[in-house]
Amino acid sequence: MTTKAETMTDLQACATSLINAAASASSAPPLTGTYPDLDVATAYQIQDLVVADRISRGAVLVGAKLGLTSVAKQQQMNVAEPCYGWLTSDMRIDAGTAVITAAYGQPRCEPEIAFLLGTDLEGANVGAADVLAATAMVLPAVEVIDSRYAGYKFTLPDVVADNSSSAGFVLGAQGISPIGVDLRLVGCNFYKNGQLIATATGAAALGNPASCVAWLVRHLAARGQGLKAGMVVMAGALTEAIAVAPGDTITAEFDRLGSVIVSCQ
Ligand code: OOG
Numbered sequence: 385m386t387t388k389a390e391t392m393t394d395l396q397a398c399a400t401s402l403i404n405a406a407a408s409a410s411s412a413p414p415l416t417g418t419y420p421d422l423d424v425a426t427a428y429q430i431q432d433l434v435v436a437d438r439i440s441r442g443a444v445l446v447g448a449k450l451g452l453t454s455v456a457k458q459q460q461m462n463v464a465e466p467c468y469g470w471l472t473s474d475m476r477i478d479a480g481t482a483v484i485t486a487a488y489g490q491p492r493c494e495p496e497i498a499f500l501l502g503t504d505l506e507g508a509n510v511g512a513a514d515v516l517a518a519t520a521m522v523l524p525a526v527e528v529i530d531s532r533y534a535g536y537k538f539t540l541p542d543v544v545a546d547n548s549s550s551a552g553f554v555l556g557a558q559g560i561s562p563i564g565v566d567l568r569l570v571g572c573n574f575y576k577n578g579q580l581i582a583t584a585t586g587a588a589a590l591g592n593p594a595s596c597v598a599w600l601v602r603h604l605a606a607r608g609q610g611l612k613a614g615m616v617v618m619a620g621a622l623t624e625a626i627a628v629a630p631g632d633t634i635t636a637e638f639d640r641l642g643s644v645i646v647s648c649q
Pocket residue numbers: 449450451452453454457461494527529530531536543548549619620621625
């Protein structure tokens with residue numbers, strides 16, 4: 385038996401296993417259990433199939449997300465490299481709307497800084513300054529992640545194929561222009577049910593949240609892709625993620641950007 389997912393049939397079978405797990409709020413076996421030599425490039429091809437399935441069901445591509453951009457997250461997940469995934473309209477949770485935890489298998493919340501792009505952004509040499517120039521607004525955000533692997537036990541290719549655990553995202557009601565704001569210094573207090581879980585600043589995400597978006601754009605360029613005006617990009621959790629259940633309230637409080645409060649049902 386092959387140790388790599390090689391044929392289109394293999395890739396589609398991997399994607400289908402993750403799609404079915406997401407649809408039934410259950411789990412799938414890690415792909416690297418079946419294909420120990422699955423590489424990251426192939427995992428992104430599987431991710432494309434997973435995202436295409438959401439779009440075939442009527443969802444629209446609305447943005448992208450970085451994962452594992454902070455030391456806190458890399459240590460929590462035991463994966464030492466960043467990854468990315470795509471956000472679709474069916475993942476958007478309006479501020480003030482409850483997160484329905486039963487829709488997910490093992491939901492966790494995490495505090496992030498989000499970018500709303502004012503212009504298209506693509507290219508192999510894009511840096512943090514280019515990202516800021518293309519950004520209309522930065523917003524406080526909470527991501528609801530949900531791994532399709534039991535216990536969040538995965539390697540980098542596994543999590544990449546799983547659209548980097550994308551499941552839901554909540555943006556603050558208002559954003560601000562990034563002009564004159566040093567995002568590295570934006571403080572974040574993260575609470576569950578009023579208890580302080582962790583604190584961080586923007587610098588926790590690859591030194592600067594804008595550098596995370598630049599990392600994404602350079603990686604997309606290598607695949608002939610880019611980001612479009614109007615897209616939202618989540619720069620990655622600044623702290624560890626926390627498990628949520630019905631009745632929990634999550635608060636991500638940011639200096640300058642404001643707060644996002646998420647009630648779970
Ligand atoms: C992978 C997704 C990580 C982040 O912000 O670091 C992520 C996971 O932890 O399941 O979204």
